[in-house]
Amino acid sequence: MQHAPTADVQHAPTIDAGHETSTGIDNRKLLMWLFLASECLFFGGLIGTYLLYRNSGVAPPCPQDCVFDGVMYQGLFDIPFTSISTFVLLMSSVSMVLALAAIQRNDRRGLGIWLLATALLGVTFLAGQAFEFTAFYNEGLTLNANLFGTTFFVLTGFHGAHVSVGVLMLVSMYIVSQRNGWTKEHSLNVELLGLYWHFVDIVWIVIFTLVYLIQT
Amino acid sequence: MNVRRVRQLAGVAIAVAFAALLAGCGAFGGDQNTFNPGGDVAERQRDLFILVLIPATVILILVSAAILYIVVRFRRRSDDEMPVQVHGNMRLEIAWTIAPLILLAFIAVPTVDGIFDLGRDARDDALHVRVVAFQWDWRFEYLDPEYADADGNPMTAEELFIPVDREVGIELSSLDVIHSFWVPKLAGKLDVIPGRTNRMWFNATEAGVYPGQCAEFCGIGHAGMKFDVIAVEPAEFDAWALEQLASP
Amino acid sequence: MTGAVIEQRTPTIGEALRRIRQEAATYNGVWSWLATVDHKRIGLMYGATAFVFFLIGGVEALIIRLQLARPESSFVDADAYNRLFTMHGTTMIFLVIMPLAVAFFNLLVPLMIGARDVAFPRLNAFSYWLFLSGGLLMTASFFTGNPGGSIFDGKLGAPDGGWFGYAPLTLNQFSAGTGIDYWAFGLLILGIASMAGGFNFVVTIINMRAPGMTMFKMPLFVWMTLVTSFLIIFAMPVITVALFQLLFDRLFGGVFFSVAAGGTPLLWQHMFWLFGHPEVYILILPAMGIVSEILPTFSRKPLFGYPFIVFSGIAIAFMSWGVWAHHMYTTGLGTTANAAFGISTILIAVPTGIKIFNWLGTMWGGSIRINTPMLFALGFIAMFTIGGLTGMLHSMVPSDFQQQDTYFVVAHLHQVLIGGALFGLFGGIYYWFPKFSGKLLNEKWGQLHFWTMFIGFNVTFQPMMILGLLGMPRRISSYSDGMGWGLWNMMATAGAFLIAFSIVVFMVNVVISLRSKEKAGADPWDGRTLEWAIPSPPPAYNFAEIPQVKALDDFWHTKYVESETGVPVPVVAGGAYGDDHDSGEGLGIHLPSPSILPLIAALGPAIMAAGFIYYDNPWLLPLIPVGVVITLVGVFGWALEPATE
Ligand code: HEA
Numbered sequence A: 001m002q003h004a005p006t007a008d009v010q011h012a013p014t015i016d017a018g019h020e021t022s023t024g025i026d027n028r029k030l031l032m033w034l035f036l037a038s039e040c041l042f043f044g045g046l047i048g049t050y051l052l053y054r055n056s057g058v059a060p061p062c063p064q065d066c067v068f069d070g071v072m073y074q075g076l077f078d079i080p081f082t083s084i085s086t087f088v089l090l091m092s093s094v095s096m097v098l099a100l101a102a103i104q105r106n107d108r109r110g111l112g113i114w115l116l117a118t119a120l121l122g123v124t125f126l127a128g129q130a131f132e133f134t135a136f137y138n139e140g141l142t143l144n145a146n147l148f149g150t151t152f153f154v155l156t157g158f159h160g161a162h163v164s165v166g167v168l169m170l171v172s173m174y175i176v177s178q179r180n181g182w183t184k185e186h187s188l189n190v191e192l193l194g195l196y197w198h199f200v201d202i203v204w205i206v207i208f209t210l211v212y213l214i215q216t
Numbered sequence B: 001m002n003v004r005r006v007r008q009l010a011g012v013a014i015a016v017a018f019a020a021l022l023a024g025c026g027a028f029g030g031d032q033n034t035f036n037p038g039g040d041v042a043e044r045q046r047d048l049f050i051l052v053l054i055p056a057t058v059i060l061i062l063v064s065a066a067i068l069y070i071v072v073r074f075r076r077r078s079d080d081e082m083p084v085q086v087h088g089n090m091r092l093e094i095a096w097t098i099a100p101l102i103l104l105a106f107i108a109v110p111t112v113d114g115i116f117d118l119g120r121d122a123r124d125d126a127l128h129v130r131v132v133a134f135q136w137d138w139r140f141e142y143l144d145p146e147y148a149d150a151d152g153n154p155m156t157a158e159e160l161f162i163p164v165d166r167e168v169g170i171e172l173s174s175l176d177v178i179h180s181f182w183v184p185k186l187a188g189k190l191d192v193i194p195g196r197t198n199r200m201w202f203n204a205t206e207a208g209v210y211p212g213q214c215a216e217f218c219g220i221g222h223a224g225m226k227f228d229v230i231a232v233e234p235a236e237f238d239a240w241a242l243e244q245l246a247s248p
Numbered sequence C: 001m002t003g004a005v006i007e008q009r010t011p012t013i014g015e016a017l018r019r020i021r022q023e024a025a026t027y028n029g030v031w032s033w034l035a036t037v038d039h040k041r042i043g044l045m046y047g048a049t050a051f052v053f054f055l056i057g058g059v060e061a062l063i064i065r066l067q068l069a070r071p072e073s074s075f076v077d078a079d080a081y082n083r084l085f086t087m088h089g090t091t092m093i094f095l096v097i098m099p100l101a102v103a104f105f106n107l108l109v110p111l112m113i114g115a116r117d118v119a120f121p122r123l124n125a126f127s128y129w130l131f132l133s134g135g136l137l138m139t140a141s142f143f144t145g146n147p148g149g150s151i152f153d154g155k156l157g158a159p160d161g162g163w164f165g166y167a168p169l170t171l172n173q174f175s176a177g178t179g180i181d182y183w184a185f186g187l188l189i190l191g192i193a194s195m196a197g198g199f200n201f202v203v204t205i206i207n208m209r210a211p212g213m214t215m216f217k218m219p220l221f222v223w224m225t226l227v228t229s230f231l232i233i234f235a236m237p238v239i240t241v242a243l244f245q246l247l248f249d250r251l252f253g254g255v256f257f258s259v260a261a262g263g264t265p266l267l268w269q270h271m272f273w274l275f276g277h278p279e280v281y282i283l284i285l286p287a288m289g290i291v292s293e294i295l296p297t298f299s300r301k302p303l304f305g306y307p308f309i310v311f312s313g314i315a316i317a318f319m320s321w322g323v324w325a326h327h328m329y330t331t332g333l334g335t336t337a338n339a340a341f342g343i344s345t346i347l348i349a350v351p352t353g354i355k356i357f358n359w360l361g362t363m364w365g366g367s368i369r370i371n372t373p374m375l376f377a378l379g380f381i382a383m384f385t386i387g388g389l390t391g392m393l394h395s396m397v398p399s400d401f402q403q404q405d406t407y408f409v410v411a412h413l414h415q416v417l418i419g420g421a422l423f424g425l426f427g428g429i430y431y432w433f434p435k436f437s438g439k440l441l442n443e444k445w446g447q448l449h450f451w452t453m454f455i456g457f458n459v460t461f462q463p464m465m466i467l468g469l470l471g472m473p474r475r476i477s478s479y480s481d482g483m484g485w486g487l488w489n490m491m492a493t494a495g496a497f498l499i500a501f502s503i504v505v506f507m508v509n510v511v512i513s514l515r516s517k518e519k520a521g522a523d524p525w526d527g528r529t530l531e532w533a534i535p536s537p538p539p540a541y542n543f544a545e546i547p548q549v550k551a552l553d554d555f556w557h558t559k560y561v562e563s564e565t566g567v568p569v570p571v572v573a574g575g576a577y578g579d580d581h582d583s584g585e586g587l588g589i590h591l592p593s594p595s596i597l598p599l600i601a602a603l604g605p606a607i608m609a610a611g612f613i614y615y616d617n618p619w620l621l622p623l624i625p626v627g628v629v630i631t632l633v634g635v636f637g638w639a640l641e642p643a644t645e
């Protein structure tokens, strides 16, 4: 009996994907799950550091109203604003689901539309982040201003980097799918990108909850 | 390969290693020999070490002996010799899971006991000293009010004077990077970490000079970051402290 | 669908690429190595590269030993000494033992599970090239000389923070120059390489097993690869975060480890050791897997208590996450924390003991043949036991206050890393050399290698236990006379040169053996696992026909059947099938096409790193975008190129 040719990252023979692995799970899907598991520790480390250092800064500005040397400093966080960008990112997960549903129906045009929509929502989120960073920067929060600045910018910055990579992949997938005439046989590619995108989304929910909403 | 040679060489190697280890236990002097303690803390630490060293040595001898015995006894004698295929034995597995556990439980008790005994705060009547470490030197501040005058507390560099048989309570602070305060004959080390105050205590049961050394790598001068603890009789110590105050 | 994309490129480039690909596919020539995606070749490249780094790390060790041989020595100055031991430790751990283990993963896992290759051949090539570029980046720091001067002024530029780089000593303030930056970026790149490998092997082992090979019919080495890969996947991100934090502090004025800003340097230690302790099991588990393959073969008995060895390996992996603070007993964590971590550390002796006892059980009642691989395996058991027991001595918190940061630690770590990991890996080299070269390593030279290394090892590192007890701190570039340390240090230095001699013997052995005309045959040791079923060296496609697995040690069972009393009886027609086909084409086997893109993609990160290290230099700053573009070109090309043609 013959084994199928070995799968490779982007180019598993998607036509017969997932057929002959020992577990029945497609290799690339397993890879994506493992990668995301590993990413949990990456973000875990960053979030852990943020929480460890929360409230131990020795200089303003702070996320919430704080007092240094008898002077009251206004908190930087603008919860309504960030809630909106959080909502935008959440919506992008919905459009990602729709993109996958479209290609599974063999609807390439639908796939294209929803991929672009997801990318657009992602870019909107990034723009919100850029706006927030600039606003904080103007209030005096720099990477080296205090512990809050360092931990906040590095944590949310790495998350933003993940979103950016996601957007890049969405746009690339849009181009490739339209040019190469993807059909429902290619839906695994979309599914994998979806896994990544949802993960990045969930990480943001965790960050939003732990960093913005719960203050101690 | 000659079995006798295996046995001999391995035997010799192990014998040499152990002779050497035992020889290390005190016989070869050395001013920082942890096997030749000059205070209660170091003594307790050495005793605990030996308490564990003994079963460890026994285990090592048993395992090595087993290897040698098996290799000799079950050596292949002819090429078509075929042993019975044994895949495992549940009872043995249970035995060699439980036996170490029991042994470890016995070791764990004095360990935990030691952690809490030695980890307690220094007594109030101890001599209180603040040790300040910086690249690459030591400063000692004698904090007790009875040794202070209007100008403050006595201070010394590179030499820590202590009275014999009195507990010394140390608080450690660093001005730059992490160092580690260590006087091998008196007590194990404790790190001196910037932004944080670590505390320990020890005593000296005999008068003498006890060399100490920074034990955490701290840059180019690390190897030379040494100091001496000088233990003197209590009366002598009080006299010395007064003299320190007199001479600014 | 994808061929179309290639054709849309300008014809000249397309043609050139195609020619290169064709040349690479012929299985010889430089291109065929640069573009290879064959797990066996990647494994060989991993092994050879790691060995070169071993020589570099070994020469560093010899300089260290020369400096310490006598008191008050000035063979090298303190600055150079600090850089040497930092690079020695980092090199040996990240550029020698880890990649050597990965070499074995690559060479063996697909063969042992009856697969044609790993799950992601190009990702595999990417891991290797990334490892190489990370290693070279880090080693290049020797030449930069900093601050001031260069290697030509006799100033080494290497990092000087020790292999665990404790902040704040590694911050700009205390370590000016670029050494630490090279170190941190090098480790970041190596970490990504390891993680890519880790993902690949988990997927390969879970998904690419031959029909019939259930998890509990896998060879033990494959199990240990799986466990190690999981450890890599979860441990590496932790140090990645720590290294990023360090770099943000160093390059962009972050304050993660700044005491003045209210931060704590202990954060680094927690992160490092949360990674670092699983790391030491990443280093030892592959060697344990190798030993678990050698012992049954040379005893002609199946592994005793196979499921127990598997589960103890898994247990060790789990427990390794709960003991990190045993490297931090003396940082003042408090009595409760120390007690908790002391006890969790002590408990690791139990699963490790289970392995040792089961190995003894494997040999018991066997028919033992002592060839070089077996000698190394036996040496492993004995020497690792010494190392493990010194580990137990360390785990006793109160007494470890005396041993921490002394030569007792240096003794412990070399006992487990050399007497353990390295002995195991050398055993593996002797055992599988014939499989991949077609030639057996010479037995006489092999025995000389083992015995000189064994004796040299004991003469070098056992005295260090005594030095530790005599109060010699580690990482000191010189010591004064009168401490009573001179004799033992002299002994250790002599031993180190005996080890160096043994390594020369090994190299001679490799050369002699490769030149010998004698062929090893497919199954020189009467092996048990699938790799011995196919010709030596294996054809590119590994198995002409994917085996149907029925039992643990399946290959052995094609050679022998057990009689009523459990004694194996040879099967007449059993054994390896040695028919040679040069390419799989005749058999209708499609192999993944060679690709140069993993190499290109792997160049990017090191170039980016160089740009970041020198970001205040306008001429070098553009290296960052250049590196980004190269990575993107590599990755996009890789994604669009067909995996098989
Ligand atoms: C391959 C790598 C490896 C391995 C496998 C181990 C294994 C162990 N290590 Fe080690 N360790 C290192 C690599 C390794 N270590 C390194 C590199 C450092 C130094 C880092 C640095 O500071 O630079 C270090 C440092 C280190 C320390 C810190 C010392 C200090 O700085 O103060 C401690 C403390 O507890 C420790 C403990 C242990 C223990 C308990 C084990 C156990 O896993 C050992 C278990 C094995 C046995 C016990 C033997 C076999 C068992 C039996 C025969 C059963 C019967 C036995 C009993 C009942 C006791 N190690």
Ligand code: HEA
Pocket: C054, C055, C057, C058, C059, C061, C062, C064, C065, C085, C086, C088, C089, C090, C092, C093, C096, C097, C162, C163, C164, C410, C413, C414, C417, C418, C422, C460, C474, C475, C476, C477, C492, C496, C499, C500, C501, C503, C504
């Ligand atoms: C697997 C890991 C590994 C290995 C194999 C080794 C191997 C050796 N180590 Fe290493 N060592 C570490 C890991 C390792 N070490 C670590 C992690 C540290 C801690 C670092 C730190 O504190 O930060 C350390 C620290 C360390 C120290 C303590 C330094 C100090 O604290 O001041 C010493 C001192 O003697 C030492 C010695 C040696 C010796 C003599 C060898 C020998 O076994 C080496 C033998 C090999 C050779 C000699 C190579 C052969 C070379 C030739 C044959 C020459 C041919 C050359 C050409 C052809 C170009 N090591």
Ligand code: CUA
Pocket: B136, B178, B179, B180, B214, B215, B216, B217, B218, B219, B221, B222, B223, B225
């Ligand atoms: Cu201070 Cu080492």
Ligand SMILES: [Cu+2]
Pocket: C276, C277, C280, C323, C324, C326, C327
């Ligand atoms: Cu550890």
